Amino acid sequence: MNNTTEFENLSIEQSQEFSDRQKMNIVIIGHVDHGKSTLVGRLLADTNSLPQGKLEEVKARCAQNARPFEYAFLLDALKDEQAQGITIDSARCFFKSDKREYILIDAPGHIEFLKNMISGAARAEAAVLLIDAYEGVQENSRRHGYLLSMLGIKQIVVAVNKMDLVDHSQDVFNAVCAEYTDFLSQINVKAERFIPVSARDGDFIATPSKIMSWYDGPTILQSLDEFKKEPAPVDQPLRLPIQDIYKFTEEDDDRRIIAGNIETGTLNVGDEVVFYPSGKRSKVSTIEVFNAPSTNSAFAGQSTGFTMEKQIYIQPGEIVSRADEPAPKISTQLKTSLFWLGKEPLIFNKRYILKLATARVPVWLKSINTVLDASDLSTENNRSHIERHDVTECVLETVKPIAFDLSADIAQTGRFVLIDNYQIAGGGVILEAEENSNDLITAHVIQREKSWQRSRITPLKRAERCGQKSTLVVISGPAGTGKISVAQKLEEKLFEAGRHVYYLGLDNSLLGIDSDIDNENLRDEYIRRLGEISHLFTDAGMIMIATVSELEEYELSILKRLNHPGQSLVVGIDSETLTDSKLDLHLDSGSNTEQSATAIAKLLTERNYLPEYYL
Amino acid sequence: MTQLDVLEAQSVYILRQAYRSFKDLVMLWSIGKDSTVLLWLARKAFFGHVPIPLMHIDTGNKIPSMIEYRDRFALEWNLHMIVGQNTKALESKQTFPDGNLDRIACCKKLKSEPLKHTLSGDWPRQVMNHKTGKYELDENPQAFTGVIVGARADEEGSRSKERYFSPRDHHSEWDIAEQPPELWNQFNTDFAPGTHIRIHPLLDWTELNIWQYIQRENIPIIDLYFDNGNGKRYRSLGCAPCTGTVDSTAKNVQEIIDELAGGKFADIAERSGRQQDAEDGGGLETLRRDGYM
Ligand SMILES: Nc1nc2c(ncn2[C@@H]2O[C@H](COP(=O)(O)OP(=O)(O)OP(=O)(O)O)[C@@H](O)[C@H]2O)c(=O)[nH]1
Ligand SMILES: [Mg+2]
Numbered sequence: 075m076n077n078t079t080e081f082e083n084l085s086i087e088q089s090q091e092f093s094d095r096q097k098m099n100i101v102i103i104g105h106v107d108h109g110k111s112t113l114v115g116r117l118l119a120d121t122n123s124l125p126q127g128k129l130e131e132v133k134a135r136c137a138q139n140a141r142p143f144e145y146a147f148l149l150d151a152l153k154d155e156q157a158q159g160i161t162i163d164s165a166r167c168f169f170k171s172d173k174r175e176y177i178l179i180d181a182p183g184h185i186e187f188l189k190n191m192i193s194g195a196a197r198a199e200a201a202v203l204l205i206d207a208y209e210g211v212q213e214n215s216r217r218h219g220y221l222l223s224m225l226g227i228k229q230i231v232v233a234v235n236k237m238d239l240v241d242h243s244q245d246v247f248n249a250v251c252a253e254y255t256d257f258l259s260q261i262n263v264k265a266e267r268f269i270p271v272s273a274r275d276g277d278f279i280a281t282p283s284k285i286m287s288w289y290d291g292p293t294i295l296q297s298l299d300e301f302k303k304e305p306a307p308v309d310q311p312l313r314l315p316i317q318d319i320y321k322f323t324e325e326d327d328d329r330r331i332i333a334g335n336i337e338t339g340t341l342n343v344g345d346e347v348v349f350y351p352s353g354k355r356s357k358v359s360t361i362e363v364f365n366a367p368s369t370n371s372a373f374a375g376q377s378t379g380f381t382m383e384k385q386i387y388i389q390p391g392e393i394v395s396r397a398d399e400p401a402p403k404i405s406t407q408l409k410t411s412l413f414w415l416g417k418e419p420l421i422f423n424k425r426y427i428l429k430l431a432t433a434r435v436p437v438w439l440k441s442i443n444t445v446l447d448a449s450d451l452s453t454e455n456n457r458s459h460i461e462r463h464d465v466t467e468c469v470l471e472t473v474k475p476i477a478f479d480l481s482a483d484i485a486q487t488g489r490f491v492l493i494d495n496y497q498i499a500g501g502g503v504i505l506e507a508e509e510n511s512n513d514l515i516t517a518h519v520i521q522r523e524k525s526w527q528r529s530r531i532t533p534l535k536r537a538e539r540c541g542q543k544s545t546l547v548v549i550s551g552p553a554g555t556g557k558i559s560v561a562q563k564l565e566e567k568l569f570e571a572g573r574h575v576y577y578l579g580l581d582n583s584l585l586g587i588d589s590d591i592d593n594e595n596l597r598d599e600y601i602r603r604l605g606e607i608s609h610l611f612t613d614a615g616m617i618m619i620a621t622v623s624e625l626e627e628y629e630l631s632i633l634k635r636l637n638h639p640g641q642s643l644v645v646g647i648d649s650e651t652l653t654d655s656k657l658d659l660h661l662d663s664g665s666n667t668e669q670s671a672t673a674i675a676k677l678l679t680e681r682n683y684l685p686e687y688y689l
Numbered sequence: 690m691t692q693l694d695v696l697e698a699q700s701v702y703i704l705r706q707a708y709r710s711f712k713d714l715v716m717l718w719s720i721g722k723d724s725t726v727l728l729w730l731a732r733k734a735f736f737g738h739v740p741i742p743l744m745h746i747d748t749g750n751k752i753p754s755m756i757e758y759r760d761r762f763a764l765e766w767n768l769h770m771i772v773g774q775n776t777k778a779l780e781s782k783q784t785f786p787d788g789n790l791d792r793i794a795c796c797k798k799l800k801s802e803p804l805k806h807t808l809s810g811d812w813p814r815q816v817m818n819h820k821t822g823k824y825e826l827d828e829n830p831q832a833f834t835g836v837i838v839g840a841r842a843d844e845e846g847s848r849s850k851e852r853y854f855s856p857r858d859h860h861s862e863w864d865i866a867e868q869p870p871e872l873w874n875q876f877n878t879d880f881a882p883g884t885h886i887r888i889h890p891l892l893d894w895t896e897l898n899i900w901q902y903i904q905r906e907n908i909p910i911i912d913l914y915f916d917n918g919n920g921k922r923y924r925s926l927g928c929a930p931c932t933g934t935v936d937s938t939a940k941n942v943q944e945i946i947d948e949l950a951g952g953k954f955a956d957i958a959e960r961s962g963r964q965q966d967a968e969d970g971g972g973l974e975t976l977r978r979d980g981y982m
Binding site: 095096097149151152162163164165166167168175177189190192193196225306317318320322324325327329331333334335362363364365373375376377379390415427429432489490491493495496497498499501 | 690691692694695696697698699701702705706708709732733734735736737738740767842843845846847849850852856868869870871872873874875877879880881892893895906
């Protein structure tokens with residue numbers, strides 16, 4: 075019985091084509107100088123994985139420069155690295171065992187290059203962590219261990235290295251194992267195993283060592299093969315973050331393709347899908363491929379594309395999920411655990427960009443719960459900012475709602491990075507959606523109302539004098555729908571009817587009050603200022619008219635809340651972003667300017683903003 | 690999913706992310722196997738279309754059939770093809786084959802320099818007119834700020850340290866110690882004014898993976914890679930004077946795969962035929978810091 079299965083396994087192995095073999099990414103981490111690059115170099119050398127002549131070439135160059143040969147030089151390819159005998163950036167090296175192929179990622183151990191270690195580790199599926207037997211557990215042995223768990227790497231083998239420096243002593247080995255096991259248990263991590271090695275001498279790297287006969291476990295090479303390849307998460311709910319929407323019209327192609335990588339789950343032709351955060355729905359019509367057999371399903375891990383039965387307006391960054399499966403969460407407030415790598419600290423009152431899956435939204439630091447030093451697990455509770463290399467539990471608030479999952483539920487859509495000064499400066503995982511506290515805008519408006527210097531002229535008196543109730547009329551719609559002409563026509567009409575009205579032209583605010591906003595990404599800042607300006611105009615008793623191209627629902631909500639207690643009237647011209655329930659009036663670009671302006675004026679009268687006789 | 694499926698999905702993801710993030714994006718096409726695979730992956734990513742312009746730097750020393758091959762597929766696949774060249778250096782014979790420069794200096798003159806100036810648009814460059822099949826002067830040479838390159842980490846030491854998205858300063862320099870982090874599938878797609886980004890969708894591919902994929906997808910590849918009777922073929926394509934052939938009788942993709950997987954080239958570095966790598970300790974690193982691909 076046993077023999078049959080063994081035989082079957084063998085024949086399956088043998089029939090596997092080379093290209094069908096699995097490839098696994100493994101990161102090698104640990105404190106500076108504990109021997110990571112040496113271990114990788116030795117592993118490559120002892121398994122004949124180096125290109126012909128490479129070892130001789132590096133040895134010859136060392137001799138030429140009168141330096142002792144180091145296996146690390148096989149990896150530390152940069153001139154600066156060799157000069158300083160230190161790894162600066164993670165290196166990928168390709169390597170194969172009898173079982174599968176590997177990309178070994180040799181990470182740097184120096185704290186200065188923590189960002190490079192993390193870049194390497196974030197690509198890995200498992201890790202080998204080195205601890206120098208002589209130096210024992212050090213700061214970055216612990217920090218790296220902690221970060222692995224944040225990065226979502228669950229499989230770890232610990233190599234206790236430089237056993238030659240401690241006389242290959244089993245006691246020293248056991249002591250290191252005990253200390254590090256204790257540390258890992260504090261962060262709920264369990265190492266697969268501990269292996270005593272001497273990387274320089276090759277003991278227990280690719281071959282067992284006679285010297286440490288007290289150890290009878292696997293070598294590093296064997297332990298790599300013991301790591302399990304996680305299957306693609308096809309059984310989880312579908313999460314397909316939209317990367318882009320293509321409509322290439324060349325050569326009469328009329329497909330409108332929603333493209334993205336399936337993070338988890340399965341997508342089939344005919345599935346009813348829901349897009350988050352918009353909540354819009356459609357049905358999958360086709361799954362698109364190029365130079366591949368046509369298919370009715372796509373799975374986790376695939377970069378795919380599909381077309382829909384009903385064309386709806388959706389945007390890149392939204393997450394596609396299935397109507398028959400659990401939906402992602404939607405919120406503006408996220409309780410997170412994050413690590414900071416930026417040169418500048420992470421601070422309050424500064425706008426950052428958060429990227430989660432394919433979404434990209436402005437974000438603010440709202441509160442800091444605790445700050446942790448990952449090298450000794452000590453915490454602080456009242457910090458005003460986050461320093462480089464700190465780990466923190468904090469609350470972030472996005473400017474608009476985003477769709478996500480808790481990292482405990484779906485890792486791929488439960489993690490994010492923060493951008494500061496054009497660069498990724500931190501990363502983290504979402505612990506919870508914070509629901510029951512005021513968002514920053516609401517808190518601001520409450521504070522503003524409380525401290526507002528009130529005029530002695532009441533709003534009622536103003537309304538009586540002006541013969542109108544003040545309001546903001548905001549006209550939204552795609553470019554080219556004549557919003558501005560309608561706004562100007564409306565202003566003219568109301569003015570001629572004796573009303574106090576002002577149309578704020580887009581350029582007029584961009585050239586003036588908004589001229590310090592630095593780039594096009596700052597639409598949210600433009601909206602914020604428009605909200606504050608509207609608030610002043612409505613406070614002054616005026617009717618203010620503004621146009622905004624394709625106002626999003628959350629933007630409208632910000633605008634209205636900032637204008638509060640001023641009233642707002644929302645007009646859409648062919649609007650695709652605002653649903654009818656958000657609009658007070660829906661116009662289409664087909665009707666002429668005069669008719670449109672008249673319709674708005676009529677609505678203002680009906681709603682009592684422009685009473686015919688005001689007493 | 691097989692290894693090739695995983696590699697393909699990741700590269701397609703990177704290409705789409707690049708296309709989404711950068712307005713002024715270009716892809717370098719050297720006609721060699723790696724950048725041809727890259728081009729094919731773009732057709733995968735964009736469902737048969739190539740919405741990104743292709744750029745080729747013609748050193749004047751390229752093997753003639755490479756130009757023929759380039760133009761054939763530029764027409765067939767409807768590519769927006771841009772060609773740049775250091776015509777001054779070629780006219781004044783400031784090159785290695787003319788005996789006036791060493792190999793590394795020649796690479797800088799004929800590759801790094803024209804690349805930089807063709808990207809920025811401040812040297813004249815040619816674009817293909819698909820109606821005539823001929824090249825014409827690019828009247829409005831835009832500056833490209835995102836450049837997609839087919840570098841692989843297994844090629845050589847400094848490439849093993851690359852990011853998928855790698856910011857370069859305005860001198861095209863690569864500040865290796867200052868590379869920003871790259872996490873999970875999040876890349877650095879923002880960049881300060883005056884800087885630009887190199888994008889490397891093929892970093893995780895090995896030479897063997899490239900050939901396996903060429904075979905699986907049946908990608909038309911230039912025949913210089915195959916032995917056509919004299920027992921010699923190119924393993925890596927560069928300029929004729931600096932790229933040697935290897936002794937091999939591999940006549941088709943399968944035979945190349947056999948050579949790489951277990952045969953005579955299983956443990957011989959691909960670029961061993963490229964002379965400029967051997968000139969100083971970190972020849973390619975020097976070139977790369979300077980903007981060579
Ligand atoms: N005695 C002894 N020395 C070793 C052993 N392994 C590595 N070393 C030495 O330790 C020093 C540092 O080794 P590296 O491999 O560069 O260390 P690393 O962990 O890669 O260092 P960074 O990447 O800079 O963090 C070198 O001088 C190695 O020769 C070992 O098993 N025994
Ligand atoms: Mg190292």
